[in-house]
Amino acid sequence: MADWEVVIGLEIHAQLATQSKIFSGSATAYGAPPNTQADLVDLAYPGVLPVLNAQAVRMAVKFGLSIGAEVARHSVFARKNYFYPDLPKGYQISQYELPVVKHGKLTVTLDDGAVKTIGITRAHLEEDAGKSLHEGLAHASGIDLNRAGTPLLEIVSEPDMRSAKEAVAYMKKIHTLVRYLEICDGNMQEGSFRCDANVSVRPRGREKFGTRAEIKNLNSFRFVEKAIHYEVARQVELLESGGTVVQETRLYDSDKDETRAMRSKEEANDYRYFPDPDLLPVEIDDTFIEAVRATLPELPDEKAARFARDFGLSAYDAGVLSASRELGAYFEAVVAAAGVGHAKLAANWVMGELSSALNRDNVEIAVSRVTPTQLGALLERIVDQTISGKIAKEVFEAMWSEGKSADAIIEAKGLKQITDSSAIDSVIDAVIAANPKQLADYRSGKDKLFGFFVGQVMKATQGKANPAQLNELLKRKLGGAA
Amino acid sequence: MLHTFSIGELGRRLSAKEISSVELTRHFLARIERLNPTLNALITLTADQALAAAGKADARRAAGEQGPLLGIPLIHKDIFCTDGVRTSCGSRMLDNFVAPYDATVVARLKADGAVMLGKANMDEFAMGSSNETSYYGPVKNPWDTTKVPGGSSGGSAAATAARLAPFATGTDTGGSIRQPAALTGVTGVKPTYGRVSRFGLVAFASSLDQAGVFARSAADAALVLQSMAGFDPRDSTSIDEPVPDYSATLDAPLAGLKIGLLREFFDGLEARNAALIHDALKIYRQLGATTVEVSLPNLPMSVPTYYVVAPAECSSNLSRFDGVRYGYRCENPKDLLDLYTRSRGEGFGAEVKRRIMTGTYVLSAGYFDAYYLKAQKVRRLITNDFRAAFKQADLLIGPTTPTPAFAIGAKIDDPVTMYLNEIYTIGANLAGLPGLSLPCGYVDSLPMGLQLIGPHFSEAKLLNAAHRFQEATDWHRQAPRGYE
DSSP: OOOEEEEEEEEEEEEOOOSBOSSSSOBOOTTOSTTSSOOTTTTTOTTOOOOOOHHHHHHHHHHHHHTTOEEOSEEOEEEEEOOOTTOTTSEEEEEOSSOSEEEEEEEEEOTTSOEEEEEEEEEEEEEOOOEEEOSSOSSSOEEEOSSTTOEEEEEEEOSOBOSHHHHHHHHHHHHHHHHHTTSOOOOTTTTSEEEEEEEEEEETTOOSOOOOEEEEEEOSHHHHHHHHHHHHHHHHHHHHTTOOOOOEEEEEETTTTEEEEEEETTTSOOOOOEEOTTSOOEEOOHHHHHHHHTTOOOOHHHHHHHHHHHHOOOHHHHHHHTSSHHHHHHHHHHHHHHOGGGHHHHHHHIIIIIHHHHHHHTOOGGGOSSOHHHHHHHHHHHHTTSSOHHHHHHHHHHHHHHOOOHHHHHHHHTOOOBOOHHHHHHHHHHHHHHOHHHHHHHHTTOTTHHHHHHHHHHHHTTTOBOHHHHHHHHHHHHTTOO | OGGGSOHHHHHHHHHTTSSOHHHHHHHHHHHHHHHHHHHOOEEEEOHHHHHHHHHHHHHHHHTTOOOTTTTOEEEEETTBOBTTBBOOTTSGGGTTOBOSSOOHHHHHHHHTTOEEEEEEOOSGGGOOSSSOSOTTOOOOBTTBTTBOOOSSSHHHHHHHHTTSSSEEEEEOSSSTTHHHHHHHTOEEEEOOTTTBOOTTBOOSSTTTOOEEEEESSHHHHHHHHHHHBSOOTTOTTSOOOOOOOTTTTTTOOOTTOEEEEEHHHHTTOOHHHHHHHHHHHHHHHHTTOEEEEEOOTTGGGHHHHHHHHHHHHHHHHGGGOSSSSSSOOOSSOOSHHHHHHHHHHHHSOHHHHHHHHHHHHHHSTTTTIIIIIHHHHHHHHHHHHHHHHHHHOSEEEEESOSSSOOBTTSSTTOHHHHHGGGTTTHHHHHHTOOEEEEEEEEETTEEEEEEEEOSTTOHHHHHHHHHHHHHHOOGGGOOOTTOO
């Protein structure tokens, strides 16, 4: 196989988290009974007119500022004309020649630690279509227009990605960002965040791009990766067997793990874009931009850098803990409770026990059963040697299921660590007395038996003996000290 | 007798309790029943609702409320959505469509107590200059029933001229108020684009459509426009500009008014038409106005420009009529494409189809720049021409139409000749300017219109100039024979 280079660009559709639709007053909540969230504007009744939702513009500007993009002072809504039953007006209102956001960029960190900058050509506002329902109706198709008119931000990247992994890393980064900005809930199952992938291949070293195929409507990171893998293999095989790639739109079938042609360029619609005469151009001034800028939160990269700098975390840990605003906030609250000096311990616990409990029980961190203050109090007990790290895990599980404080559980279960040397000594004496053979073997050189004695003492103390003290005392006793 | 009174006079009599709105409404309903079968000016009569609304208006008057339109009957062009009443747009496509809401224009007039008698016939989706493209058949001109009343608001114009109501609403995209007003001898006002809300007005060409009024005098039109005009948050293109008191300045003196004579309007104008305009100018000079010749060099391009822009917008605006959610649906569609093509093929008439196809063509890849974009540039040039002209003149004056009403059937098979009817009116639409047509005499015993065009938001000035002219003349008081 010749050396092929993969070229990928993504068009990400992020549903904006506005209360109402982009051009009507209807609600945007997911999962309502069909057509209960569609008013006369959404249904495209004769005579109705669109009125732009200012909140959607604010959100688009917020996104633009977060990727260092140019916010267009003048942008225009255009009509994209085509007939489809789930498109009630017969056109989609979108932005075409003059989008609200252009020329941004985003830095992604790959698994191997390499850092790559991906260009973002533009981001524009548009309305979503409704959906057709083909199931459960005998001789007809149904149409649900609840989604029609839902605001979308379409984020178009440059063809800067060179592998499926890069594409996924970029998509994840955008996913993190839009949730940080609180402009999209990021829910991929509900279709709030999805993408189209433009994929082509070219012999490495050649400048000219190959012919691309566009894979539509990918709604999970895994599908993006698999669809790109499939598509790259398909194109390479086609080219190596003397064929040519045709420019077309393809659909990824996750059941069969393959992409299939939807329509070719020749069959593509002529959308007859033109400026929508029902809407004025969107004029944005500095005051508006600065007001939006003032609402920008600390961005993921800034937060990760601060975690690494202020808390001495590794780049990886800082990245994980800043992956969502909620996780970052939780972590910081734990650090505040446990003390900055124990940030690493806090990081380990948040990424370890807490995350696995959240995942296991499918609980959002914002409503975690163990609050950051409670977790911080638990960590304090590790630090002050009231309990060992191992016992702490047991305490944590009890906190998770019973909702009580660490101290209450330690007290109730008698898990307080034994740090009284004489108490540990007497247990050691009893263990040695009960195991004369092992003692003899140890003394004759079987060092490995040290672990056996530790285990016996821990067993006798239900794990409560202070491990460091135990080690020291046991070494002395086994060595023959009185 | 009641139908001969002005809105002002009717208001005084209603206020003095000499008549009731119910009586007035009965009077006009009776006239409609008697005269409309000949004229075909109305598509839908809403007698029961009208009497109920009149009763309410009387109750409001009895409770002490006043208002120039409280209890005054009107007819709405069937392009305005009216809650619970069929809104057909003169099309088979919407023959079964009962609007679930009121257009802003309808709601405002309703709130002021005006009483809707019914819905006026019109060219299908406002596309036409003769009212012959209506699914409900042509409207007859009350001055000569073998003649067209003009269009697209032909039903509203004919109804006003025939005294079937004191006033009627209309819309003007390329002249659809001013041209039929001229051809039926009534006063028609097309306000500044953005002055009156388009919400609930079924769109033909969104950047050109503007709602306005037909009345028998400028003074009446002022009262109606007062109610219709104003900002509407539901129409992003409506403009938040204070509405002046149009009646207050009707009598303002015209001394010092500079009237611009558009050279392009007089080039090739038929002699008898030109003579009427010059007679009108004499009156204006007597009223103290001066005249100055102005030129709009790009104006001759207005018709071709319009016939790119308007069809382009219409081709998109009418896409929603697809047989899926409301309106006409073909029998037994066999699949989606069949549903679309037959519903639209059977639901739309020939002129509408012609414009959809023209518009689709000019927006297509490869033609967009040559047609749509070029037309937008010319539109800008025409707007600039007007702007320059208004540095020299306060108002522009010219004919409304090149000829008086023509025979039904004479031009319907020749679209280009038909389109040239709007040669004098389209410019104001392209530039978004207010225009007014008022009767100024006769050619071949048929009424002719004098057109006034003013700068943006100069409706008060246009109404003032028209009113002063009407104080000095009585063209506007003349009724077609049989409709006095």
